[in-house]
Amino acid sequence: MRRVLIAFVIGLAIGCLMIGRVDVLSLPAGVSVPVMGVLLGLMLVLVLVMFFLHRRRHLYAFSFSAFIFFIVLGSVAFQLKYQHCQSKQSSLVGKHVVQGVVTKRPQRKTLSLAVEMQTSQGVSFICYLNHDPVIANPVSEPDIGDTLLIFSKHGLTPSSFLPDSTDEFAAYRRYLFLHEIAGTCYAESRHVTKGQPDGLMAVRKMLNNQLQQLLDTALPIGDRDELSVVTAMTTGDKSELSKELREQYSHAGVSHVLALSGFHLTIIYMLLQLMLLAWVGSDRWRKVARGLIIIAIWAFVAVTGFPPSLVRAAIMFSILLLTQIVRRRVNSVDVLCVTVMVMLCVNPFMLLDVGFELSVLSMLGLLTMGTWLFGWWTDQRRKIGRDGWLKRMAGKVADFVVGSVITTVVCSMMTLPLVSYYFGIVPLLSVGSNLVMSLLATALMAVAAVWWMVSWQQQLSAWVGTGVMGIAAMMNGVTSWFSSIDFAVIPWRANAWGIAMWYFLIAFLLIYGARYLPTYGNGVGRRK
Numbered sequence: 001m002r003r004v005l006i007a008f009v010i011g012l013a014i015g016c017l018m019i020g021r022v023d024v025l026s027l028p029a030g031v032s033v034p035v036m037g038v039l040l041g042l043m044l045v046l047v048l049v050m051f052f053l054h055r056r057r058h059l060y061a062f063s064f065s066a067f068i069f070f071i072v073l074g075s076v077a078f079q080l081k082y083q084h085c086q087s088k089q090s091s092l093v094g095k096h097v098v099q100g101v102v103t104k105r106p107q108r109k110t111l112s113l114a115v116e117m118q119t120s121q122g123v124s125f126i127c128y129l130n131h132d133p134v135i136a137n138p139v140s141e142p143d144i145g146d147t148l149l150i151f152s153k154h155g156l157t158p159s160s161f162l163p164d165s166t167d168e169f170a171a172y173r174r175y176l177f178l179h180e181i182a183g184t185c186y187a188e189s190r191h192v193t194k195g196q197p198d199g200l201m202a203v204r205k206m207l208n209n210q211l212q213q214l215l216d217t218a219l220p221i222g223d224r225d226e227l228s229v230v231t232a233m234t235t236g237d238k239s240e241l242s243k244e245l246r247e248q249y250s251h252a253g254v255s256h257v258l259a260l261s262g263f264h265l266t267i268i269y270m271l272l273q274l275m276l277l278a279w280v281g282s283d284r285w286r287k288v289a290r291g292l293i294i295i296a297i298w299a300f301v302a303v304t305g306f307p308p309s310l311v312r313a314a315i316m317f318s319i320l321l322l323t324q325i326v327r328r329r330v331n332s333v334d335v336l337c338v339t340v341m342v343m344l345c346v347n348p349f350m351l352l353d354v355g356f357e358l359s360v361l362s363m364l365g366l367l368t369m370g371t372w373l374f375g376w377w378t379d380q381r382r383k384i385g386r387d388g389w390l391k392r393m394a395g396k397v398a399d400f401v402v403g404s405v406i407t408t409v410v411c412s413m414m415t416l417p418l419v420s421y422y423f424g425i426v427p428l429l430s431v432g433s434n435l436v437m438s439l440l441a442t443a444l445m446a447v448a449a450v451w452w453m454v455s456w457q458q459q460l461s462a463w464v465g466t467g468v469m470g471i472a473a474m475m476n477g478v479t480s481w482f483s484s485i486d487f488a489v490i491p492w493r494a495n496a497w498g499i500a501m502w503y504f505l506i507a508f509l510l511i512y513g514a515r516y517l518p519t520y521g522n523g524v525g526r527r528k
Helices: 004-023 029-055 059-090 170-178 200-218 222-237 243-251 262-274 283-303 308-325 334-347 348-352 354-384 391-422 430-453 456-482 496-511
Strands: 096-103 110-118 125-128 147-151 181-187 192-195 425-429 489-491
Touching: 004 059, 004 262, 004 334, 004 348, 004 391, 029 262, 059 243, 096 125, 147 181, 170 181, 222 430, 222 456, 243 425, 243 456, 262 308, 262 430, 283 308, 308 334, 308 354, 334 348, 334 354, 348 354, 354 496, 391 425, 391 430, 391 496, 430 456, 430 489
Parallel strands: 125 181
Antiparallel strands: 096 110, 096 147, 110 125, 147 192, 425 489
């Protein structure tokens, strides 16, 4: 599976380069159709060759043919995705009257309101509504699930995958295209007609309204920054985070806390296990509890809008829990490879998403080097002995501290070149800040879960909400202190060759260096 994933990713990269450098699919039909025909024909030939060689047990030739096949498959998949996005985009280009359903909470800009919508044909676009007293009124402001009929004087400006040196918004248009957003348009608020939602969007609007009412009641308890942190960590909505607060968390090296990912899902998983008592009772109840946890996890992913990092973590959790139900043992790295392969097959553009890249690399490092390092630490601690409750408690505290340090160091090592390349900074104090923020983030998620459950009781909700806002205030204070230190970050932007060399060394360590190391759990290496 790992070889298949590597070949498929190489194919996606080749498809991206073919479009970016040659733009195969934008060539005349008489040229582009034969090109795609040759690629598909080569795939068919490779399938027949693999079948023929596999039956005769020529395993080396079979593996080589399979590797080439998935490279071609990845290239075709990326180009077909590009063509599909272009065809969806063409259905809106030139239109001045568009109707769609609001799919995300509108974000207030300086002079406008950015509203992401989707048409009945499944085409997404962003409309910037002119900021005036009517649309600024919270009562008439569009919300998730509302149907809007918009008249745009200048029509839709399409997004673009191909770079344009004359366009100062080229990077933004490329970002929109990779996120399957057809383009943007501008409209006066008086040219917008709002309708009522129906179907599943009506249910989502109802849940969003209830959540918003709960958050509004928390405003007297805490300030806007505290509430925005709680909202980002529990619902995935980061629209209220100020630019200063984002930079503060980024310079402290803990910006991942604000983006829903496997870290948050792990906390939710532990809370669900505690609520359902999933480790006690009969074997049948344990299987039922794991099934309920899978349903609850995917319900949370659906409510938060299916962010890629959370989808990846949910797929991994689901596979691991299903293997526990059927009592099968699997390798965690194989589960990660299957998850990444499924996500890239569904959306090949995800390969170019920064959050997806950082998330997968961090998880790969934790499942390999992180597992080995923590296994080595566990063996050393066992030699000391665990007799007495004091030693057991000290051991748990030491496990948490060492685990946090290992997690931070490994994730930083795996993502350092990309963070430097995309953001131009290197956080130096991430180990210390992550150690503190891991405790605070776990406490906030746990208390926030209780807050949602007691939201029906106003007085009790206010008491618990005070605790949630207090933890958020401590998180903001910690990040403010770390980010204010002079040497918290250093400016440095890595180039493409530096990134390639860094990951070549990591690959060498994982593939060859690990052969001389013992294996712990599902980590890399061999057992002595």
